[in-house]
Amino acid sequence: MTFNKKLKLSAVTLACSLFFGCGSDSNKTTNVVKPDVETVTKEVLPGEIYAGDAFELSNSSVKYLSALDSLLFTVEVMGDAASVAPKAIGKVDGAPVLGYVFVTDLLPSDVGYVDVEGIVALAITSHPDFDDTPLWNEDNNERYDDDGIIYHSHWVILEENNLATGGLAVVQASTSSKLTPTSPMPMYLDSPGFSVIEKGNELHVIVPMDRIKRKTKFETSTLTGYLEVELKKGSSPLLKLERVYTELTGPFTVENDHLVPKNSVPEISFDEAPDSFEIIDTSVDYISEVDSFVFTMDTLSQPAVSAPQPIGKVDGAPVFGYVFPTSIPPENVGFKDIDHATLALVVTTHPDFDDTEFWDENGDNDYENDGKVYHSHWVALVPDVNSDAGLSVPSQADKSKRPPTAQMPMYLDSPGFHIFVQGNKLNVVVPAQRINKLTGFKFNGITAEMNVDASGALPVLRVNNVLDNLAGDLSTPYSVSEKVLADY
Ligand SMILES: [Ca+2]
Ligand SMILES: [Ca+2]
Numbered sequence: 031m032t033f034n035k036k037l038k039l040s041a042v043t044l045a046c047s048l049f050f051g052c053g054s055d056s057n058k059t060t061n062v063v064k065p066d067v068e069t070v071t072k073e074v075l076p077g078e079i080y081a082g083d084a085f086e087l088s089n090s091s092v093k094y095l096s097a098l099d100s101l102l103f104t105v106e107v108m109g110d111a112a113s114v115a116p117k118a119i120g121k122v123d124g125a126p127v128l129g130y131v132f133v134t135d136l137l138p139s140d141v142g143y144v145d146v147e148g149i150v151a152l153a154i155t156s157h158p159d160f161d162d163t164p165l166w167n168e169d170n171n172e173r174y175d176d177d178g179i180i181y182h183s184h185w186v187i188l189e190e191n192n193l194a195t196g197g198l199a200v201v202q203a204s205t206s207s208k209l210t211p212t213s214p215m216p217m218y219l220d221s222p223g224f225s226v227i228e229k230g231n232e233l234h235v236i237v238p239m240d241r242i243k244r245k246t247k248f249e250t251s252t253l254t255g256y257l258e259v260e261l262k263k264g265s266s267p268l269l270k271l272e273r274v275y276t277e278l279t280g281p282f283t284v285e286n287d288h289l290v291p292k293n294s295v296p297e298i299s300f301d302e303a304p305d306s307f308e309i310i311d312t313s314v315d316y317i318s319e320v321d322s323f324v325f326t327m328d329t330l331s332q333p334a335v336s337a338p339q340p341i342g343k344v345d346g347a348p349v350f351g352y353v354f355p356t357s358i359p360p361e362n363v364g365f366k367d368i369d370h371a372t373l374a375l376v377v378t379t380h381p382d383f384d385d386t387e388f389w390d391e392n393g394d395n396d397y398e399n400d401g402k403v404y405h406s407h408w409v410a411l412v413p414d415v416n417s418d419a420g421l422s423v424p425s426q427a428d429k430s431k432r433p434p435t436a437q438m439p440m441y442l443d444s445p446g447f448h449i450f451v452q453g454n455k456l457n458v459v460v461p462a463q464r465i466n467k468l469t470g471f472k473f474n475g476i477t478a479e480m481n482v483d484a485s486g487a488l489p490v491l492r493v494n495n496v497l498d499n500l501a502g503d504l505s506t507p508y509s510v511s512e513k514v515l516a517d518y
């Protein structure tokens with residue numbers, strides 16, 4: 031704690047001393063012709079060719095949005111935010127990285143890093159020489175390994191490092207480090223897949239409250255900077271802050287923090303709660319300001335309160351689910367060779383097993399004990415006479431037919447979408463980018479009991495009992511509504 035505070039302060043001091051350099055430097059550079067690469071001399075600061083109004087900060091904020099139960103991190107710049115990418119150099123060693131960085135006083139454990147001290151920062155970066163988001167396909171081109179240039183989100187843990195001209199670097203990991211499952215490299219850098227929204231001179235990042243252990247009492251400052259990767263034989267890669275273009279020291283606190291509920295979902299018991307599965311209404315709102323959908327199921331009593339009794343094994347394991355069948359093509363979420371299926375967003379509980387190896391829904395930093403907590407899946411549903419209700423989620427052993435977040439050998443993905451309950455409404459936040467930027471589709475609302483069938487060579491999830499079905503059949507009659515944040 032003291033260490034963190036001290037480090038934060040020294041980082042700010044360090045940043046400030048840089049800013050005097052940078053502040054006057056950026057005043058000088060924004061209005062002058064950028065030097066040609068050929069004429070760059072030793073006196074020129076690192077990343078000089080990228081300095082300009084796209085990195086000239088004018089404002090910043092962090093605001094709680096009830097509509098998404100998430101924090102909206104925002105920076106405003108003088109130019110077009112996230113419009114400048116570094117020039118590729120064709121290799122990772124020395125690769126340039128440009129970033130918009132929210133420096134926070136959150137603890138590393140708040141973002142899942144339990145064995146490290148340092149400064150927690152949310153960094154939005156671009157680096158065309160490498161992809162460090164193996165789970166995500168930011169440019170929606172079916173490939174997960176070619177997205178480095180698209181501005182994307184990271185958690186990083188920073189520490190002082192005199193190898194960096196800017197004085198700070200991402201903490202390197204050792205073989206014994208406990209990194210989060212979404213850390214792609216041996217360093218304290220996480221690729222959480224948060225939505226990044228570019229709107230003119232504004233850049234936004236949406237961070238669901240559960241991904242920061244619902245912390246609201248923290249402060250941020252904001253900087254834009256130039257970073258570089260250094261690869262040395264025998265040590266893990268180093269990501270160094272080489273240059274700060276501008277900084278807003280704030281500190282910025284969380285706006286609307288008084289609206290943040292203590293928990294996203296209710297306590298779950300094994301008691302039966304039939305009214306919690308009786309559907310009154312269902313809706314999907316598209317909110318263009320945050321380029322996100324909110325799927326909602328409105329139930330007779332508070333939803334997501336009841337889990338099935340565990341049976342102690344996976345074969346036959348009971349699953350309760352709130353199911354949104356949709357008209358979204360399965361390929362839009364990375365399911366291949368199953369065009370005929372109905373893609374459904376499902377919110378499930380199943381105390382016998384955890385199928386979210388990348389996610390820690392109960393927030394205890396253990397990624398393998400969350401099955402009981404209601405969580406989100408994409409599933410492809412097909413007719414199946416061997417299931418009591420005539421539908422199942424079929425198996426698929428070939429990884430190339432599933433998105434990287436679908437780890438079980440079946441058409442079931444664990445995308446990590448945020449779930450939250452408000453009153454009698456169960457909500458799921460789905461970024462439009464994650465359904466291939468589709469904005470219109472049809473849907474229905476169903477509640478059901480399912481079971482894992484692991485008796486064959488590969489598992490199948492069987493829908494065995496439909497509890498309620500708003501449309502009454504397998505159609506998807508309802509349409510997406512357009513909403514604005516002010517509607518909530
Ligand atoms: Ca990627
Ligand atoms: Ca891609």
Ligand SMILES: [Ca+2]
Pocket residue numbers: 384385386387388389390391396397398399400401
């Ligand atoms: Ca998990």
Ligand SMILES: [Ca+2]
Pocket residue numbers: 389390391392393394395396397398399400
């Ligand atoms: Ca957990």
